[in-house]
Amino acid sequence: MSNAHLPLGTENEFIARHIGPRDADIATMLALTGHDSLDSLTASVIPESIKGTSVLDLPAGQGEADALAAIKAIAAKNQQFRNHIGQGYYPCHTPAPILRNLLENPAWYTAYTPYQPEISQGRLESLLNFQTLIGDLTGMQIANASLLDEATAAAEAMTFCKRLSKNKAPAFFVSRHCHPQTLDVLRTRAEPLGIEVVIGDEAALEDFSGYFGVLLQYPASTGEIGDYRALVQRAHAAGALVAVAADLLALTLLTPPGEFGADVVLGSAQRFGVPLGFGGPHAAFFATRDAFKRDMPGRLVGISIDRHGKPALRLAMQTREQHIRREKATSNICTAQVLLANIASMYAIYHGPRGLSGIARRVHRLTSILAQGLKQLGHTVEQQHFFDTLSVVTANPVDEIHAAANARSINLRVLDELRVGLSLDETCDQASVEALWAVFAGPGRSLPDFAALAAATGDCLPPELLRETPFLQHQVFNRYHSETELMRYLRKLADKDLALDRSMIPLGSCTMKLNAASEMIPITWPEFGSLHPFAPAEQAQGYLELTGELEAMLCAATGYDSVSLQPNAGSQGEYAGLLAIRGYHASRGESQRDICLIPSSAHGTNPATAQMAGMRVVVVTCDARGNVDVDDLRRKAEEHRERLAALMITYPSTHGVFEERIREICAITHDNGGQVYIDGANMNAMVGLCAPGRFGGDVSHLNLHKTFCIPHGGGGPGVGPIGVKSHLAPFLPGHGHMQRKAGAVSAAPFGSASILPITWMYIRMMGGEGLKRASQLAILSANYIARRLEEHYPVLYTGENGLVAHECILDLRPLKDSSGISVDDVAKRLIDYGFHAPTMSFPVAGTLMVEPTESESKEELDRFCDAMIAIREEIRAAENGELDRDDNPLKNAPHTAAELVGEWTHPYSRELAVYPTASLIDGKYWPPVGRVDNVYGDRNLACACAPMSAYQEA
Template sequence: MSQTPSSLRELENHDAFIARHIGPNDAEIARMLRTVGHDSLESLTEAIVPAKIKSAAPLTLPQAMTEVDALAKIRAVADRNQVFRSFIGQGYYGTHTPNVILRNVLENPAWYTAYTPYQAEISQGRMEALINFQTMCAELTGMEIANASLLDEATAAAEAMTLAKRSAKSKSDTFFVSKHVHPQTLEVLHTRAEPLGIKLHVGDDAEAAGMDSFGVLLQYPDTVGRIHDYRALADAAHARGALVAVATDLLALTLIAAPGEWGADIVVGNTQRFGVPFGFGGPHAAFMACRDAYKRSMPGRLIGVSIDAEGNKAYRLTLQTREQHIRREKATSNICTAQVLLAVMASMYAVYHGPEGLVRIARRTHRLAAILAAALGKAGVAVGKDYFDTLHVTGIDAAAIHAKAEAARINLRRIDARSVGISLDETATRADVAALAALFGASIEDIDALDAATADALPATLLRKSAFLTHPIFNTHHSEHELLRYLRSLADKDLAMDRTMIPLGSCTMKLNATAEMIPVTWPEFANIHPLAPAAQTQGYKELIDGLEAMLVEITGYDAVSLQPNAGAQGEYAGLLAIRAYHRSRGEGHRDICLIPESAHGTNPASAQMCGMKVVVTRCDANGNVDLEDIRMQAEKHSANLAAIMLTYPSTHGVFEEDVVAICDIVHQHGGQVYTDGANMNALVGVAKPGKWGSDVSHLNLHKTFCIPHGGGGPGVGPCAVKSHLAPFLPKAFAEDGVRTAGTGQGAMVSAASFGSASILPISWMYITLMGQQGLRKATQVALLNANYIARRLAPHYPTLYTGRNGLVAHECILDLRPLKDATGISAEDVAKRLIDFGFHAPTLSFPVAGTLMVEPTESESQHELDRFIDAMIQIRDEIRAVEDGRLDRDDNPLRNAPHTAFAVSASEWAHAYPRELAAFPLPSLKLQKYWSPVARVDNVWGDKNIMCACIPMDAYKEEAEA
């Protein structure tokens, strides 16, 4: 036993959070260090990290805190926010998160700690929820297919623009945008269009009919609430070879005609008002729906239905050739994530309420808006017509109205000096309507009488007549008990961090501590509109300023923007800053981006989206970037060199020795150095990219800084830069909805000024809880855990690449290619067999085909590491049995994995190996066993037979009869 601390300082240090986050205790660390041949974490760090990049001084951050103290500190920060009643609208609306969804999805680690569903067999629950989401979006919009969510409405609109460019018959370079779209959407469209050579024409809707363009974007209802009849415009656009994209509101579509019914080709929007709080702008799940003809060009993820090895229906990510990791510089988008957790919440909101419940919510919202409009009209106040929930009030002294509203703790939309906007929502009450009317000098004496005397304001020619959400899944779970059980049944099908280590190389699946998660749902963070006046958001300002300062200290850069709400978007923001910097110096011709062949696939995709030309550089036999090839390419393209994009430590999991020399070479030829922050978990407290010559990095807060992956989103990808690039960071949005000088003067990349602001408390809490020493120790233990796995598995699987002293960084690549050559057993077979052991597979065939990349992170204990190692050793023994003929080459536990409970318990067993080996390859599994809900999923069948909506009930009937 370790000695009990005696002094007050020792006792206080013992209560710090560090030991809760870091998996191995000191005794385990000592044992693991002996295994890898070192006597201390400092010795191991010295052996792994090149001296040229090591930080000489410790991080200038406070000491670690206890959970109690950190929660008290952030409570004081939250209390500086003021939660007013917000009727601002502009794409964001008040909503009630059903408590059963709040507790059992948003606050449930079974949902928020899951990973992207690349391994289909252990992701059936979350993929069913996403199929529900896709079905919901497709049916409400009247389209044939929808994806599994996008980042926000503005970026979804930008993706619609580029989809239209790829797909339209028109060869024009002009994209028409209605001046009635949300202002933040217009800003992001400007950002995305210019580097691609797309000309935006913003104008009155009537102009679109006669304009030569490849696409048209309309807002329905528009930004100030008006519902327009766009049928003739859509016909005219189609006649000219253009596609029609529509940004819409799903709740409104329960009452008004679906865009697909009047000519839309692509429909985008935000599902935020389906049970997801404001959160000061995010995260929220956007969506894209389109005609079936465009499904192979649709960006983002798409869940489809296939069959498994037993012939049963099974879900999977479909059309995976669209994944940008694969298409690289030929990618049509750099999207590498989604907003899965939020999409699940929105889909469950629809499941819980059902079509009739959604109509009731929409009807009530509209009636409140109509009653308010009637009261204002009686008082002589001018209000727009043909609306759903938003009133455009004109001819008033807006400043005076806003002053009255502020005194009543009410926020209205700021439009101009003579008008305001008022958006009602499901949270609005009769008392709210009376209070809103009073701001304009109107009174409501009998709201029921006014209701009875007031007609609807929905245009009669655009009333919805088509059915939607008819599938039983949306008509079954309306009691809390039923939804609770449905959510549990889905979660039970999946593997997430609450059950097992997810040893994904490059993806850093670490502990998302409960204390870090708790503040997210506090009303002071959750219920703030992104355009709330600055005086009401002082807590957010303190939080954001503090987190930016922490990240500046950790990275060695000079400024940070938290606006990018995904890692790939952070890449994009960084490259835009580089592009703008060159232009500011009269060197806009610099457009060559060097990218090593080992880089993450989003890197070349982001570069081409910025209008850069990608030049791929080689790696040597050891997996390191080829310094001489970089030197040669930099010299060759010296006049036009814009940047190099590096990943450090490398994608191959090692600290390369030449990173400083690479920075020097690129700078000598006028370029800038972008360092991908995906592997920052190996650097925090040990080395700072901003100090060794790098100019810009994106950071993954959903990796290194503990925001959970949420089944494939949310993510946050801040952009960190040196001072000369700081002026070109993304700009913030003012509270009146127009551009203003924010963090930088560059282009907006997300709809909200601070991206997914409501989950920033997670990273703030992590850094605060760990403090200076804890962050460094976390990095060191991450290095230790990876090397421990590599060393213990060395007799069974070779590690493909190592760095100095034969050590790896925070991840290792296990080479299974020789085993495939000898036995026919592939890396995919090993990945599927790990499911039988209750493990999510490591990263499969990236960055090298036929390999597994393992990243254990510092939050995994020695017990869990050993459990994984034991599984991998047992699998190697099974492969050896194939090698020497004890197991059949084709009929063996690996080729048939995963084994379902149904298969193992069936009356017939046709395999040559015993059932016990299939189900319980290790004795420990008899005490705790995860059963895959489906057998191996057939990817080829799924791509040939694409179905991306809820499985028809008669299909289940057919299976039962078969």
């Protein structure tokens, strides 16, 4: 955007920094599409029926320095207390080399989900380390690559036990000693599925016959360490499965649940180097037995081989995931917490097994000394055996204790009128213990002698539950303990990967746009990072101001009346949106409404979510142009009129087109008593141009990690808030720490709060005009690519005027017949050209879906188009016999450096293999492995670090 016409001093440089093409480039791109202005182009793309629905009432954008100053002032309103609340969240140290070289490094935070394994070996290795860490500490055979938070993992464990338990009773027993936020999410998840959650004291539970599963907390939320060995045996005897929510740091000292018979072990890896951040994002973990691996939710990294027989990593058993199984899926989880799992993984690598045990022993010793001192001061510590958490029956009135703590900028856990809770962590020291004694002593009383108590106090871990099994014996956890070594290891892994810091990632449906440095800066400020999610509201005034402003910004962008920021992934946003619809129907006495209409083109999360929300999926067909078959929709809506709950539709469509009849589609649904859920995955084509809340939507989720610039982090974090019309607002997610107490879908009230400043900064800097321009440039870039490539690859779907929305689908199916080249071959060949592949075979098998985004320059768009055109010439050479149909650069792609210097047996040249265009000579990306064998990986599943001998043998 040119600033030439702006008065001096009002220039906003950020818009031009975010948007890639310059004014002259835009003119050239527009000419190719046959338009003379962005407004003319978008007027041709946006259907007449929804023009004028945009309500983007936002002020002009601010420059980067001014926006950073504004958010700094907001951050300053948060009070940084010393937090001893615990309850699953603990202050910790993020080691500086991990902070600098991973969390703040775009090579790590701008990468996409590793569905293309050849260009993802670095983060896949880090995730394999995470799985190994979890498997070792929990004593389980297999662990996934992270889930969204501990409460979500517990909910996944509940449905996991329901599917697999031999006991087919309808109830799930949950220990009252589990974290309260876990209980909240379990209740939310259980109700639509008809599961009865029974909360009680497991010590009093004798008959397990009425339960398909049991959830225990180890150690308990208030600190006690229970011996669950006999209980697990009784549960198994009744055919019930047992899940244990465990503390990772405690497991370095305690018997792992896998050794006393647990079927599932879950929890949070937050305290392994991830800041509190007012509740997230934090990586959860989920581990189970090998026999249950095909039912385990979430992603799973496995070891396979490449075409040279060398070890190579990949996401294993993808056929069990929601986007494949759809309404038959066991979960709708699509996003993991990869960036945070990688931090936790590197934290364990940096400290090693001895370092982790040392931290745990130090935390426990301090807690034991603290407990003895509290007893000296006349208070009653309820726990005999504990790790780092105590509940204390106070000799002084509880209100006085909390007031004294508040006066010293200390937060304790609020339990009840007689007790307070407190937890220690790795940031605590002698001064922390003495400060707590001062709180409990009251004015004028002398404090216990720390040195004397330290000398006299023993451990308070139960002797019969001390850990005897070694852990983290693999070399990776025993080498990188110096900063030099860790820095180089992180660099080595990053160099294996292809992220946005190297080239565009043209993934359709995923919107891999710029994650600007100025947006990222605030997330590492302690004013945002150090807050506990359950700190008193008066300490979080900065966060509450930021979230309030962000909710208003998102309402302005969507035309909805209210927003909830709680859902911490797009899948959770979908779920929360359908729960809001479900609650609305129930409030009107229409609980029988349980039919959800979903077009056949929908992403797999849609039907999976509907099933989780207790709805029955009825599929609506699409016509030959990819649009919803409106006649079929009308028939099915009328057929199910008495039971119709919702329509789930993505707009613009999954085919990359603004469907002309969207208002009619919404009206048909409303006329038959249903609500319209508009999936916001493609919102990047609509901001400032049209608003779903104004053309028929009742609720939408928004992928902040797509449209609103939160980075993908290698496959998470994501944020999926929902916007709703006013009649659905009473049914937005609640939380025990919010005004509406019921209905939590995430563990923390504001989900992944610590990354919300990214979106706030993006919207604040772009302003209304900048956001609209971003949408227009996204549409222009997609149409420019479609025009440049249409004579080489047919563009499968367009709108009425021959234009696409923000993405286009290239049809490669005819090439398979003419040349033997598949869509996979083209995707892998793009790696040799230095590109991540577009989305493969979705929504149509044998196609590539390309979404360039507004952030890519014309030069980069042209570089991609040139690569695709060159690949088409290579295919043509295979078609006419110039290249062998079976031994050619596409069939063998990608080519590694090791292959290049080895014996060359191919009929084409080395130069054609690795330098197909001259531009690559200046900055070649070398894939670390050849094409990965997916079938081998699933048939020979290995999902933890193999011993070094296995690599040598391979």
